[in-house]
Amino acid sequence: MSLEALLKDSKNLLILGHQNADPDAICSMISFMRLYKELNPDGNPQLVADDISRLSNQVLQIFAPETKVSNTPESGHDLLILMDTNSLFQLGSSLQKIPSNPSRTIVIDHHEMNPEVNLIAEHQILYDNRSSTCEIVARLFSDLGIQIDANTANLLLTGMIFDTRRFLYADLQTLSTAIELIATGADYNKCVKSLLIKPDKSERIARLKAGGRAKVHIIGEWIVAISKVNAFEASACRGLIDLGADVAIVGGSPSKNVVRLSSRSTKEFYEKTGVSLGTDVMEPLGQIIEGQGGGHANAAGANGTTNLAKALEYSAELIKEAVEGKPSSYEGNSKPEVV
């Protein structure tokens, strides 16, 4: 059955996006709903996502304030569309249990192939060489010969701008699609602006405090910033990386007997040193703060109850040992230099 036939045949369409739906998910869902309504004016579509990111809410308010995205589906859909994800897990805990029939499920996505997708859906519109789901949906409009209105063009372009990081990841096809959307009526500047968001004041203050309190260690060719702040530790780490650190470690003790550590590193740091913040740094620090630590190579954390100052001090030594212990070009002194 073709996509067109499936959509024309469906009375109650359920369109699902991944949890904490980002602008690519939200914009592709709304645009696809409109494509469905063009083919099937009497159809009843529903948009559902576990939750919506703060940025997506802003985009919604600007371009589609009347559109409702719910977090609980009504029962009785006869066709299910999964957008901007190819795994049920990504839907979040409540939505992954939605009963689905693979012959009545379509997945539209651009992420890396997931073998599970063959069990979920018989109908797949998957292009892992495209940088956004919105780009795929724009192409579906033209494949089906359906005109894109200016507002839908704005939504699709906004999703593309978000997922390409303002066209950092783009090729001829992506840029051609963007130009077509602008020619159709999308307002590029308005789309870019819809994606600008200021963090909450308290978060910005935490980031600034972390910058002011940062101790800077030079370990070989790397700059490691270590700081202390009692809220938004992860955001403070990202702030320190934005300021120029290769590795950022931020700890806080928001209340008695609570110690939290967060860390981030650049992709380059991990690629060149092989040092994983999760196993090499946060796991041992978790023991020092009498709790637990772990995470990914470039982003990790630990939660415990005590010894914040000791843990922060030790973190520089751990990074130094890890950098020296792994293959790297570093030949430095034995103590990390503080500048």
Ligand SMILES: [Mn+2]
């Ligand atoms: Mn996406």
